[in-house]
Amino acid sequence: MKLAYWMYAGPAHIGTLRIASSFKKVHAIMHAPLGDDYFNVMRSMLERDRDFTPVTASVVDRHVLARGSQEKVVENITRKDREESPDLVILTPTCTSSILQEDLQNFVSRASIETEADVLLADVNHYRVNELQAGDRTLEQIVTFYMEKAKSNNQVLTQKTKTPSVNIIGAVSLGFHNQHDIAELKRLFQDLDIQINQIIPENASVQDLKKLPSAWFNFIPYRETGLMTARYLEKEFNMPYVDITPMGIVQTAACIRSIQQLVNALGAAVDYEKYIDEQTRFISQSAWFSRSIDCQNLTGKKAIVFGDATHAAAITRILHQEMGIHVAWCGTYCKYDEEWFKDQVQEFCDEVIVSDDHGLIGDLIAKTEPAAIFGTQMERHIGKRLNIPCGVISSPVHIQNFPLSYRPFLGYEGTNQIADLVYNSFTLGMEDHLLEIFGGHDTTEALSIGISAVDSINWSEEAQKELNKIPGFVRGKVKRNTEKFARDCSKNLITLEVMYEAKEKVSS
Amino acid sequence: MSTAQSDALTFECETGNYHTFCPISCVSWLYQKIEDSFFLVIGTKTCGYFLQNAMGVMIFAEPRYAMAELEEGDISAKLNDYGELRRLCLQIKKDRNPSVIFWIGTCTTEIIKMDLEGIAPKLEAEIRVPIVVARANGLDYAFTQGEDTVLAAMAQRCPLNLKNQSDNTSLKTSPHIPLVLFGSLPDPVVTQLTMELKKQGIFVSGWLPSKRYTELPVIKEGYYVAGVNPFLSRTATTLMRRRKTKLIGAPFPIGPDGTRAWIEKICSVMNVKPIGLEDREKAIWASLEDYISLIRGKSVFFMGDNLLEVSLARFLTRCGMTVYEIGIPYMDKRYQAAELALLKATCDKMNVMMPTIVEKPDNYNQVDRIRDLKPDLVITGMAHANPLEARGINTKWSVEFTFAQIHGFTNARDILELVTRPLRRNLSLSELGWDVYSKQS
Numbered sequence: 028m029k030l031a032y033w034m035y036a037g038p039a040h041i042g043t044l045r046i047a048s049s050f051k052k053v054h055a056i057m058h059a060p061l062g063d064d065y066f067n068v069m070r071s072m073l074e075r076d077r078d079f080t081p082v083t084a085s086v087v088d089r090h091v092l093a094r095g096s097q098e099k100v101v102e103n104i105t106r107k108d109r110e111e112s113p114d115l116v117i118l119t120p121t122c123t124s125s126i127l128q129e130d131l132q133n134f135v136s137r138a139s140i141e142t143e144a145d146v147l148l149a150d151v152n153h154y155r156v157n158e159l160q161a162g163d164r165t166l167e168q169i170v171t172f173y174m175e176k177a178k179s180n181n182q183v184l185t186q187k188t189k190t191p192s193v194n195i196i197g198a199v200s201l202g203f204h205n206q207h208d209i210a211e212l213k214r215l216f217q218d219l220d221i222q223i224n225q226i227i228p229e230n231a232s233v234q235d236l237k238k239l240p241s242a243w244f245n246f247i248p249y250r251e252t253g254l255m256t257a258r259y260l261e262k263e264f265n266m267p268y269v270d271i272t273p274m275g276i277v278q279t280a281a282c283i284r285s286i287q288q289l290v291n292a293l294g295a296a297v298d299y300e301k302y303i304d305e306q307t308r309f310i311s312q313s314a315w316f317s318r319s320i321d322c323q324n325l326t327g328k329k330a331i332v333f334g335d336a337t338h339a340a341a342i343t344r345i346l347h348q349e350m351g352i353h354v355a356w357c358g359t360y361c362k363y364d365e366e367w368f369k370d371q372v373q374e375f376c377d378e379v380i381v382s383d384d385h386g387l388i389g390d391l392i393a394k395t396e397p398a399a400i401f402g403t404q405m406e407r408h409i410g411k412r413l414n415i416p417c418g419v420i421s422s423p424v425h426i427q428n429f430p431l432s433y434r435p436f437l438g439y440e441g442t443n444q445i446a447d448l449v450y451n452s453f454t455l456g457m458e459d460h461l462l463e464i465f466g467g468h469d470t471t472e473a474l475s476i477g478i479s480a481v482d483s484i485n486w487s488e489e490a491q492k493e494l495n496k497i498p499g500f501v502r503g504k505v506k507r508n509t510e511k512f513a514r515d516c517s518k519n520l521i522t523l524e525v526m527y528e529a530k531e532k533v534s535s
Numbered sequence: 536m537s538t539a540q541s542d543a544l545t546f547e548c549e550t551g552n553y554h555t556f557c558p559i560s561c562v563s564w565l566y567q568k569i570e571d572s573f574f575l576v577i578g579t580k581t582c583g584y585f586l587q588n589a590m591g592v593m594i595f596a597e598p599r600y601a602m603a604e605l606e607e608g609d610i611s612a613k614l615n616d617y618g619e620l621r622r623l624c625l626q627i628k629k630d631r632n633p634s635v636i637f638w639i640g641t642c643t644t645e646i647i648k649m650d651l652e653g654i655a656p657k658l659e660a661e662i663r664v665p666i667v668v669a670r671a672n673g674l675d676y677a678f679t680q681g682e683d684t685v686l687a688a689m690a691q692r693c694p695l696n697l698k699n700q701s702d703n704t705s706l707k708t709s710p711h712i713p714l715v716l717f718g719s720l721p722d723p724v725v726t727q728l729t730m731e732l733k734k735q736g737i738f739v740s741g742w743l744p745s746k747r748y749t750e751l752p753v754i755k756e757g758y759y760v761a762g763v764n765p766f767l768s769r770t771a772t773t774l775m776r777r778r779k780t781k782l783i784g785a786p787f788p789i790g791p792d793g794t795r796a797w798i799e800k801i802c803s804v805m806n807v808k809p810i811g812l813e814d815r816e817k818a819i820w821a822s823l824e825d826y827i828s829l830i831r832g833k834s835v836f837f838m839g840d841n842l843l844e845v846s847l848a849r850f851l852t853r854c855g856m857t858v859y860e861i862g863i864p865y866m867d868k869r870y871q872a873a874e875l876a877l878l879k880a881t882c883d884k885m886n887v888m889m890p891t892i893v894e895k896p897d898n899y900n901q902v903d904r905i906r907d908l909k910p911d912l913v914i915t916g917m918a919h920a921n922p923l924e925a926r927g928i929n930t931k932w933s934v935e936f937t938f939a940q941i942h943g944f945t946n947a948r949d950i951l952e953l954v955t956r957p958l959r960r961n962l963s964l965s966e967l968g969w970d971v972y973s974k975q976s
Contacts, residue, residue, distance in 0.1 A: 028577075028619040029604040030626060033587055038580035060642045060673030062557030065585045067918035077925035077973040079902070080918065086551055088674050092646065103552075110899065122579035123642040123673075126610055153579070154607040496722055527727055527945045531822060 033385045033405060035360035035423060039151040041066060042162030043119045044082055046169070046252075047149075049200040049228040053169075054081045054113040054144075056103055058096065058124040058131060061086050073201060073426050083107065087124055096127075097134055104138035104146060112143060114233045115169070119149040145233075147172055159251040159335070160363060162199060166228055167255035170236055174263065177237035184241045185264065191290040191297070192222040194242045197253030198229035203338065203422045204436050205229070208248060211435035215273065218306075219286065219299060227256075240264040244289055248272055248437060250337040250364060267293075273437050274341035275445065276307055276314050277348055306439050313442035316450075317349050325352055325453060331395055332357040333380070333388055333402040334421025336364045338436070340371040342401050342420050345445060347375035352449075355395050356380050358388065385409075399452040404428070418452040484510050487522045494526070508533045544875060544889055546866065551895035554918040555840035555864055556589060556934065557582070558671040558681030559639050563590045564938070565685055566599045568719045571634035571747045573627050574600035577620075577651070578641030599631060605643055612647075617654050621661070628664055635748040637685060640670035665748070667692060677864035679766040679841050679937060682719055686743055686770040690717075690778060693743065693754040711805045713740040715752050715780070717770050718763035720942060722746065727943045728763065728788060735802055735809055743770070754778045761801055763788060763942060766842035768870035784870070786877040789843070790850030791819040791947045796877055819944050823854075826951035829958055831855035833911035836904075839863045839896050840916045841937050845871060847914070848890060849878040850950065857887050859908050862896035912957065927970035929957040 040057060044066045047055035057063060067080040085103040087096060104116050118135055132148050139146040150168055151161040177183045193216060198209045209226060216223055224242035225235060239245075245260055245268040247253040257268040267289055273279040280303045287299045307314050316322055330352050332343045339359045346352040358380030359368050365381045372379055382388065389409045392400060400410045400417040404425050410417035419428055420436075435441040486494065497505050512529035513521050559582055562574040576582055583602040590598075603623050608614040624636055640651050655666040669688045671681035716728070716739055729739045741752020754760075756779035762771055765787050774780045785800035786793045795816045802809045820827075835851055837844045839862025848858045868875065882889045893901075898919065905913055905928065913923055913930045920930040935953055940946045 028609055028614070028623055029602075029606060030623050031583055031602045031604045032598070034580060034583055037584040040581070041584065059581075060557075061551070061677055062555055062585070062673040063581060064554055064918065065557070065588060067554060068916070069588060071918050071921045075921060077922060078975050079922045083552060083899070087642070088551070092674065122581045123646060126643065126646050153581075154610065157580075493723060493726065523726060523730065527730070531819065531945050531948070 035383050035385070035403065035405070037158040037423075038122055039153045039156050039158060039161035040119045040121045040149070042156075042158040042160065043117065043149040043151055043165040045158075045200050045202075046162050046165040046228050047117045047119075048081055049198070049230070050115070050169070051230060051232050052112075052114040053117065053233060054083070054107050054111055054115070055117045055119055056100075056107060057082065057084045057119050057121055058100060058129075059084045059087060059121040060123055061088065063121055063123070069201060073424075073429050075429070081111070081113070085118075087127070092127075095129060097129070097137075100131070100134040101138045101141075104134075105141050108142035108144045115145045115147065116142065117147050117149055117165070117169075119151070120153065122153040125153045145172070145176075157363075159361065162252050163255045166196070166252060167259050169233065170227070170239070170256050171259055173233055173236040174239070174260075182237050183264075184238045186241055187243060188222055188224065188241055190220070190222055191293070191295050192224040192242045193286075194224050194239055194245045195226045196245055196247055196256050197249045197251075198226055199252050200229060201422075202249070202252075203335075203424055203428065204430075204434055207433055207435040208437040208441070210433070211438035211440050212246070212248060212273075214440075215283075215438045218302065219283065220297070221286070221290070240266060242266070243293055243295075244268060244286075246270075246286075248337075250340075250367070251335055251361070272337050272341050274338070274441060275345035275349060276311065276442050278341060278344060279303075279438060279442065280307065311439040311442050313349070313446040316446050317351075322350065322450070325350055325450070327351065327353050328398045328453060329353045329355050329395070330399045330401060331355050331392060331397045332376070332420070333359070333400075333406055335359060336361040336368045336371075338421035340368060341436075342445070343372045343375050345442075346401070346449065350446075350449060355397055356391065358382065399449075401449070401452070416452045418448045420448070483519070484513055485520050487520060489523050490521045490526050493523060505530075544879060545891050546868075546894060547891055548894045549897040549900060551897070553839065553862070553864070553896045553898045553901075554916045556678040556916075557585050557673045558676040558678055558684065559586065559641060560589055560678060561671060561681030561685060562586065562600045562637075562639060563598075565637075565682060565719055565744070568721075569635070569744050569746070569748055571749060572599060572637060573631055573633035573635070574637045574639060575603050575623065575627065576600065576639040576641065577603040577605070577644050577649070578639075579605055579643050582641050582643075599633065601627070610643075610647060616649050617658065620654060621658055624658060624662055624664070624666070628662060633664065635665045635667060637688075638666060638668045639681075639685075640668065640672060642672045642674050645670065645672050645674055665692065677840065677842070679764070679843070680769075680865065682764075683767050683769045686717060686719070686767060687773040689744060689751065690754070690770055690773045693751045693778070695753065695755055697753055709738045709740060711737065711807075712757060712759055713753075713755075714738070714759045714761065714783075714801070714805070715741045715743060715754055715774075716761055716763055717743040717774065718767055719744050720763060721940055724940050724942050724946065727945050731794070731798060731943060732801065735798060735812075736807055737801060737805055743774075754780060757781070759783055759801075759804065761785060761797075762870070763797075764843070765846050765871055765874060768867040771870050784873045786849070786874045787846045788942050789846040790853065790950065791816045791823075791944055792853045792881070793846055793850060793874075793877070794942070794944050794947070796873075800873065815944060819947055823947060823951055826948070826955050827854050829955045830912075830951075833857070833958070834859055834908070835912045835914065835954075836901075836908065836910040837861045837863075838898065838901050838913065838915040838919065838933070839893065840933050843933075843936050843941075844914075845874050845878060845892070847936065847950070849874065849881050850947075851954065852878070852881045852885055852887060854951070855885065858890040859910050860901070860904065861890050861892045862901060863892060863894055866892060866894045912954070914954075922973070925971070925973035927972075929961050931957050 047053050064084045070076045070080040085100045135146045135148045245257045247257050247270040260266045269285050271282040273282040283299050336359045343357040354376035356378040357376045360383040369379050385405050400406045401420045407417040509529040566574050651668045655668050659666045667688045669685040671684045758780045760774045760780045761783040783804050786796040788794040788797040834857045836859045844861045844863045848861045914933050923930045941950045
């Protein structure tokens with residue numbers, strides 16, 4: 028047993044559900060007790076999804092414990108098939124159901140005899156993999172299933188497109204700024220004159236997966252989701268892939284060069300150097316911004332970075348290479364990817380931390396006392412407590428990290444967004460200097476007379492105590508309303524009774 | 536006036552495919568209520584993920600709750616439960632020094648049959664911190680029923696005698712058989728309801744739960760008990776059977792009608808003639824008129840997820856709304872008997888059809904019915920709220936009713952504030968003419 032207050036990555040089935048619900052016409056059925064369908068709330072709230080999340084539960088209750096859930100699972104799968112006519116139904120076990128050790132694969136086989144839809148059992152072990160690993164595996168599983176199916180029907184489209192083309196793999200529901208990133212990648216590939224063959228899984232149809240091999244190569248923007256699929260496609264269909272995340276000026280250039288090398292090897296003759304130079308120096312603002320005198324103030328400032336492997340590695344590189352910021356340490360909670368992560372960031376920071384214990388991260392931040400933190404929502408809250416500003420750069424995130432406006436982290440527009448984020452996270456340069464010179468903010472007490480100070484209305488001790496229990500942000504209003512009410516009925520002592528009478532009679 | 540169109544209440548039961556919170560969510564309000572407690576949820580990553588997401592920012596305020604996250608070794612019994620729990624509880628004792636540790640059993644501890652009730656007394660004796668076990672799992676319960684399992688376990692821990700005779704005064708001066716109320720409410724609401732009864736000369740000798748575990752009320756054989764929430768049937772049963780108390784079966788003090796009926800019932804049991812209650816209720820109704828005029832004649836559909844549904848439906852019927860359906864996770868017809876009777880009486884009085892009460896609803900079927908009925912308001916969980924709004928249907932998140940102050944005369948306005956909010960907001964938006972925001976049917 029582990030004493031845990033908070034976790035960076037969720038349980039495995041969340042990863043499976045994120046993949047399943049990203050595809051069009053794929054329905055996931057969770058083999059889970061009542062209340063485990065919290066994923067639907069997250070989709071509906073965080074992503075503000077307009078449509079019903081295509082996830083239902085086959086509820087595990089006492090009856091199921093006594094009799095097994097065979098009939099119920101099969102019935103739920105066939106029912107969804109009738110109701111929604113999906114292309115694919117994915118049955119996913121949860122932590123709880125996986126210890127029942129029921130033969131879910133058997134239920135899936137039985138159900139698929141009766142359904143129009145294909146039926147798959149998600150292959151994830153809840154006690155060994157987390158949300159991210161499970162997502163990666165589920166995507167590979169679905170792609171493999173449909174490629175094998177197409178192969179046996181001789182339907183695989185292996186004929187390559189005439190001009191260079193790409194599949195973008197890893198656009199996932201509830202991913203950090205994913206939708207904006209994908210839009211930015213589309214723009215990038217358009218600029219490079221590379222046709223987009225397919226983007227999976229977000230908004231893709233499983234029926235189209237057989238067309239994947241007609242692309243020249245695969246592109247994996249995020250470490251966490253898509254690599255397993257890319258490796259499968261490489262092995263089976265000899266498709267190369269690029270997995271350099273185009274985050275930051277330097278890495279975006281590296282990514283584009285890698286693409287160039289790859290398509291040229293396949294027979295194209297492209298030279299992207301001019302494009303990179305033009306974008307870097309004149310279209311994107313961030314390279315110039317780093318050079319501008321304002322950004323000089325950031326030189327040598329101390330920061331720490333923590334997040335998933337993709338984002339933490341990329342941001343560390345940007346801070347160090349592109350902005351001259353001192354990264355005291357950088358870390359990730361993706362423990363399973365430790366080797367890659369260390370390799371990526373070692374030379375850009377003093378120390379590398381790999382841990383999923385937020386207590387340890389909090390203590391480290393307190394000890395380091397950086398000028399700014401770049402982390403997840405957890406680090407933002409740690410920063411709040413320690414009065415250190417924080418820019419959120421990675422999941423796990425809250426609803427404010429699903430902005431309506433265009434905020435990619437990838438590509439050239441992404442570099443602008445990141446530069447703003449970094450700059451705004453530090454105390455502004457000039458303000459910083461002035462505060463130092465004048466020894467802080469003006470501390471002269473403002474002369475003001477509060478409304479309640481005009482006449483003396485007393486609060487009984489009981490009422491005062493009650494008032495103090497009211498949350499701070501409404502306390503002032505309650506106090507004013509109550510005092511106004513007391514004044515109106517000429518009472519000069521506010522007791523508990525008066526307080527509640529006021530609440531009943533003064534409509535707020 | 537009362538040409539009753541309805542006969543008896545109709546109950547239906549569907550498939551139980553509905554969305555609700557896991558009952559372990561009770562931890563989030565109970566740890567705040569019981570100030571010297573620590574809640575340890577013994578479960579998996581799934582439980583932890585739910586708690587951390589559902590409780591949002593609260594998690595960052597150094598909560599007095601944590602997960603005992605089960606690992607593969609725990610599941611396969613390679614590790615010894617007693618040893619593991621002992622290690623964790625000693626650490627909690629060292630770091631937080633609570634007066635009580637609650638163990639919240641989950642689906643997983645049920646399935647692997649971890650003997651929490653057996654381990655607790657031994658460990659309690661060893662580490663000298665009381666350990667209370669509650670099985671608030673999703674195999675058996677929904678959302679607010681979690682609190683019921685915790686209070687039922689706590690009821691057993693209430694003292695039979697006061698240790699300190701000097702603070703016995705309140706009991707001695709009580710002119711009637713002592714009354715203990717059960718149900719966790721925010722402190723201001725506790726004060727309000729206590730004062731409301733005091734006005735009638737009825738003294739509340741204690742609340743289950745109290746602010747601190749060390750202040751649990753004395754409960755002796757023959758005492759009266761009354762519930763303040765509709766989801767506390769196990770607690771009621773425990774208090775009657777195990778503690779030999781007498782349950783006052785009353786409607787719940789939600790809405791001015793419910794509050795009056797609740798007080799009246801308590802008064803009648805105590806042989807007290809209520810004073811000024813009728814006027815008080817009238818005055819409250821009058822003060823609510825601005826909100827009621829917004830919902831009078833409108834229709835409402837409860838999808839059902841927190842067991843407050845019958846009481847809220849009864850109150851909204853009295854406000855002049857038509858209730859199409861009362862979805863509810865679980866219906867204890869005995870514990871809620873007085874509330875159901877008041878619902879029926881209210882329907883008769885307002886001359887509206889009795890709504891169907893649908894136990895263990897099926898959300899898919901409900902959405903179908905909502906499409907047909909087009910109610911003016913759907914009270915529903917967060918999984919369905921946005922999709923319904925996108926289809927032009929006004930919704931109110933049901934969860935807010937469990938966290939807002941809704942009990943007593945004083946807070947009737949807060950219920951209507953919640954109920955009318957979507958109507959007030961969408962009134963202005965509908966003038967823009969964009970009612971449907973989804974391309975799906």
